[in-house]
Amino acid sequence: MPSRGVVIIGGGIGGLCAAIALRQAGLEVAVYERAEAYRPLGAGLSLWPNAMRAFEALGLAREVADVGASWRETVVHRWDGKVLSRLSVEALGREVGQPTVGLLRADLQQVLLRALGPDGVRLGAACTGFHVEGEGVRVTFADGQQVRGDCLIGADGLHSVVRQRLLPEVRPRYGGRTSWRGVVSVASAVIPEGSQFELYGPGARFGITHIGRGPGGTWRMYWFLLVPAPEGGRDAEGGHREAVLSHVRGWREPVESLVRATPESDIIRTDIHYLEPLPRWGEGPVTLLGDSAHAMVTDMGQGACQAIEDALVLAKLLREDSDRIRALRTYEARRRPRTAYVSELSMRAGAIRYLRNPVARWGRDLLMRALPSSVALEQLRRVVGHDFLAS
Template structure:
């Protein structure tokens, strides 16, 4: 069998690796002319690490990132709202609460693919299906033909837009900046992933290897707001100046070139992931807001499950139906829970914020851990 994978992100590369290990010829077609060392940090929970272990790359990934011990949410004054020790879950489900620079993860995945598996500068324009073949047409006038096409081309997937025109990204109501920087000399807890919920917005800080810091900041704003587009690190720092340290210092120490900005959006859960010989995967199928840190994790799961289904079912249509059945409900639940969590975290009314914080502090720890365990129990 021969497979075309449209999109060379985490989901696309993991899929290529999984299919190649299953004995399927797989080639990735990426729109970008070259892979740049851009991107920010990415968190990988136990479910993703189990997937990477299945793919045989976990040890190399672990060598490039950092495992943390807790997920801690603070209020604007630095008082703890929620503190989830992730060590017990790591003991039960394997490496968990792991952070890595996205470019490093990308590099590891690329290094494990067969030579010549990735073609760059191939922007998908159209997909055609005929009889027992699927063909993709590229903007440069070339084309490729295979038995199966995996669309892993992100939330704005060209393939999905062709197949499901009414499936468009839903704005979540807030916009986000991210960066990876050298620690400017501030003191942070190097064993936790920290997030702060404040009336001004939300800020996350996580340590990476080599004394680097991955941070993100989210603010409620209109979609595609020009003021937000022109935001600088200095302006962001002033916006969060009343929030506990070292938030202001971290933001202010970022250069404009390091700053990545985008509005946050997700997809309304789709009725189908499979359309003939075309299968949607990762953000192209079930883009979620980043509030549960499950975007990349679910894409990695997709890759492992798809390869398993193709190995277990000799008839392609049956294999793809099985993939859709295993992935639809789980990813839809992540989309909904993540969107709800983001809405609650972004309450701007100070009184509502205090009520929220009080409720979270009173929540028994086993409830939060049970919710996390639901994510970490994978079916592969």
């Protein structure tokens, strides 16, 4: 059985970025994706300057920025419109040399698939396991197919099969919150261009971001709602919009009108899960990348950004070190502390956002209004300003 070089399981953002970076590093790569086709994903995504720096290194920053909309400022409001804080993400972006970009996931996927080329991903290939054989690895698929690789990268997301084989005792944990995400095109900007809005209400957080222009000069908007809820809750058939409205009725506009304007089919609900830092990410010629290694709660919007960082670091180390197994262990040693840190910060950021108790909320709001924005910026700088490619 001839070797396919580096075998990547999972053609999500992490797997696709890894494939592009590894090819640019001169390695042979094959990506195997379980889905039969790439379907347009009706959700937005924030790419912070650390992710945009990675796209710059891949030669894709311009193209990625062009399919979305960059934002300069995050404005946090109380649910009724009182401003609690303003954060100039533009200043941070200038330091890093890259903007913060909101875009449609499907648009990013298209940019990555184009960069990878027409034969970039084998679709309909669900990995079921692997066996380490000598210096390489044999990977098995649900249809009985087997392929051999020099290395195996498990970029297969939260419920990773590769991770389950490596660490069967590990289970994703429920983050205590559920999310709804919606995408809608509207005739006017509804929030100032270049702003991202967040609103905190009793036990709920709502966000609004521009994600580029649509047909006829319309504005494409991405919104999300996060609320503490029991795991596994479901909305009634066709009831996503009503479920969202039940949490945000009477909130500062344009919250309610955006939700009302969003087609039911363009709203998705997802429970938020995360992984405790793993005891190890790999063994021999096998490693993990992205959510399979470090799924985190969404409170810093860094899950995909960290997967993209992983991809760049992995490719750099495999290019620089001809001993690929040593390169994988070096990759893990670099990425484990970094992603554990970002995951921990995300968890901490979430601790004050979903308060229900009116006194606790009053205290939080007072603190947010009093705290100089330099404090929040400094914390963000440690995440988005970090030079992840430096050794």
